[in-house]
Structures are given as structure tokens and as C-alpha cells.
Amino acid sequence: MKLTDISANINEWFDGSGPLADIVISSRIRLARNIAGHKFLSRCSVAEKSEILKKLRDTLMSLELGDKVFYLSVDKTSLLGRHFLVERHLISRHHAFGNGPRGAVIAQREFFTAMINEEDHLRIQVLKGGCQLSQCYEQINRIDDMIEQKVDYAFSPRYGYLTACPTNLGTGIRVSVMLHLPALKMTGQIEKFLNATRDMGLAVRGLFGEGTEAAGDFYQISNQVTLGASESDIISLFENAIIPEIVEYENAARNQLLSKEPEVLDDKISRAMALLRNAHLISSQEALFLLSHLRMGINMREHLGASTPAIEKLSGLSDASRGTDKSETLSISTINRLFMLTQPAHLQLNYGKQLGPERRDALRAEIIRSALNG
């Protein structure tokens, strides 16, 4: 399987389906594990790392995961390929640009990835569209049980699963949800929200782009405490407290925009439409920022029944990606597609060669123009 087999399409968890997907784009659960009888990676020689890699690769490739899986030798993957895997959220930045023998086992439908020799010997993740944390856990727990039948994990009754960094100790679980919060940003409440989540001991990061800067109003929040709380406690905190509250706030902010500042809302959406449909050079930051406003407009129409002049005009754009059937209105999955396919590594991989920033900006603008001009 080649990366170009998947790079022309968006992954399943990003197609706009799933519960609450207008605000909660996707749910992810990751478990950190190490094999007993081996040192942690920082003290392993290349030979020992290779031994761990082989053992875990063989184990994972033998599992029945309900989908075709393929193995990638990350240290032998091209730089562009590694950037692509990060953009796709299949592997972490740390894994992509680390060193030593390391690999990834990836399910073809991209709901599952195992990173071998990242910071821990093994990190497995399950990703699903919308708010589906319980379902993610059920699946990853089953996979974890299957692995456990074949390898011994480093585990202590007192400290739980032993991880290279004490911040992952215990359950080794990282629960994350990716959120689209444009209205909280527009109404100036985002800082308040970010501070409140940090006060609850949660980590907040941007979903796209480098570093922690949140591009296009996409945020990822995740737990930091992994010891002394059970997996189900942590998941239930997200499902029953954190997520409903955030969704309520974002919806309240969207309604507030509709009732009190419809001109502000329409201005943002119309400007985004005008730029995206006409620009000939567009950076990935700008594209994310503008597409975010379109995404909000379409979701407000679908979920809140919003019907302002700009939103009507937006949904009246024919969906070029649907071919000859021009009766279809612009869909969320088309917008999501643009988010993903206009990322730098996606652009280059689908174009077939490396491109300088200016060529990328031109190509990106071209893809967006043709998608939005029917």
C-alpha cells in the first residue's frame, strides 16, 4: 500500500459524520505501553530497538482488526511522507521526526494506528468521527487485550502501566477530542474557555499547523492525569461534563451571533467566500482561517436552521466535487476535504513532487477555486 492510495481522499473520521460532528470533529484514544524485560527507548541500543520493533510489528500484523493493515518503516519513509502522516494525524510529530528504528502499523480505513518505538515501545490509537469516546475505548481496549495475549507489558500493581515519562503513568491513556469553535472565537469568549479547560487540568492544543497556535479555530483538548483515575472515569468526565458544556457554549455563541450580530456573521462568511472563490495565491494558514468560516456557516444552517443572506448564498454554491449533479448543495464533507487536501504535504504528494511555498499557494488556491465555483 502506498501513501498516495489514501492521500487523494479524506479519512473516515473527518468526513463530517458522527454524533455532534458540527462541533466535535473527532474523538481519539491513545494508550501507551512498554514491553517487560526491555529498557525504555532512551537507554536502548539500535539493536535492542530493532528487536522491539520486530516483535511488536509481528504481533500487530497478526491481529484480526477488522480491516486491512499496512506497515510503514517510519525511519525509511521520505520526509514528505512523514509530514503527510502527521497532517493526517496517523503518527505524532515526535514519531515522524525522531530517530532510530521505528515503525507504524496503520489500518487502511485509518481508524487505528500503532506507533512502535515512539517515546514508549508502543502507542496505539483509535480515531472516530464525532463524539464517540466510549466506542473508541471499547475498540482500543479490545485491541490492547489481543496484544497483551502475545507480549508482556511492563506493569506494576501500584503504578499501573509503566511509561518512559511519568506523566503517562498508570492507565497510559490520552483521551482527546478535536473541536471546531469559530463562534466562541468570534464573540471573544475563546480565551475564557481556554483558561477554564486549563484550570480543569486539561491540555489545549491547535489541531492543524505547527506548535500550539490554533489555526482555523480548531482545538484539541485532552486529559493530562493518567494515574489514580480509571479509564472509564476519564472518559465519562469528557462525555458527561466537558463535551456537553463546550457544545452548549459554542451553540450559544452561534445563536448569539445570529440574533444580535447577523451582519458580523454574514460579513465573515461572505468575505471568506469571496476570497476563497477568487484568490490565486493562498497560504495554508489563510485557507484554514477562511474555510473555518464556511464550515461554520453550513453547520449553522444544517443544525440551527440559520438562514441569513450569506448562509443562503453559501449553501447555494453548487458542489463541484459531486460531478454533474449540480442540484446538491455545498456539503460539510467537501469543506472538510478542502481542509485536509490543501495541507502542504497532501498538496505535494497528490501533485507528485515537491513544490516551493509559492507554487503550493497557487495550487492550493486553484483546488479551492475549482471546488467552490462549481
Add this chain to the structure above:
Amino acid sequence: MYCQNCQEKEATIHLTEITDGLRTETHLCEQCAQKEGVAVKSQLSINELLSSLLASQPSDDEVFGDSKQNTSCPHCGSTLEQFTKNAVLGCPYDYEVFEKSLLPLIKKAHNGKKTHCGKVPSKTSTGTKKQIELMKLRQELEAAVQNEDYELAAELRDKINQREK
């Protein structure tokens, strides 16, 4: 409120300075704040957190009054100093070897908690003794390969395979 420097972006950093009883307020966006050198880091990096936590504890030297601070893990050879620098431990037994120093940090990172209460592997894992032995054999194997003593290496490899069955 717009940034008073660039007048373009939203001001998100608000600085209040009181000099000689005179109060001045500065409102900047993140970028300008960074340029002016007043940006506050929103989150400490994990390394910074770890270093500051370990630094705030009395060192073993102060506690024991001897040179115990150079203790290294008998199983993997790593030291606390290396952990402070890299933020990762050397092997699972570091949690026992450096328990005293790690515990305050573990509690701090996990909201005061220090005992696991989640999933437990259904399969009872290999005994501690056997795991330590495996690590030791692997270390010897590495040394044997380095010294090009392939006979010994093969022997050790067999021993490891036997114990892993």
C-alpha cells in the same frame, strides 16, 4: 480590544505595571507581545516542569549528607540527572530505584494521586526477577556483540529466547 501596537489583531495579553505608584496598562496581541518580549508562555514544556519540580526538592545529597546523588539504576545505568535533562526514564525499574525523588513529581502531575486504579492486564506478567534477568542478559548480549564475541552472543541469545517462551 485591539492591540495597541499593531492596531490590527485582538489584544490577548494585558499587562499592568505599577511604577512609583503610577499605573500603566499595556494591551498587546500575542505576536506583538512576543516581539516586545513580554509574552507569557501559556504552558510550561514538560522538561521545564520536570526540572523545576526536581530542583525544588532537597537533593539526596542534602537529605543523606553524602554523595548518594550519583546513584544510577543498577538495571539500566540511568541517573536522575539524565531524567531531569531528557524527561524520560531509562527502564521500568527506575520507578523503584528513584521512587523517593519521583513520587512528588508523580503526585504533582496526576492531581495528587499516586496509585493506579484502572485496567490491569488479564495475563499475569512474568515475574519481576525474570524481567530483570532478561534486561541483564540483553545488556550482556550487547557487550558480547560489541566485543565481537559471537559465540557468547549466540549463547546469550538462546538464553533470552528460552526465558521469553
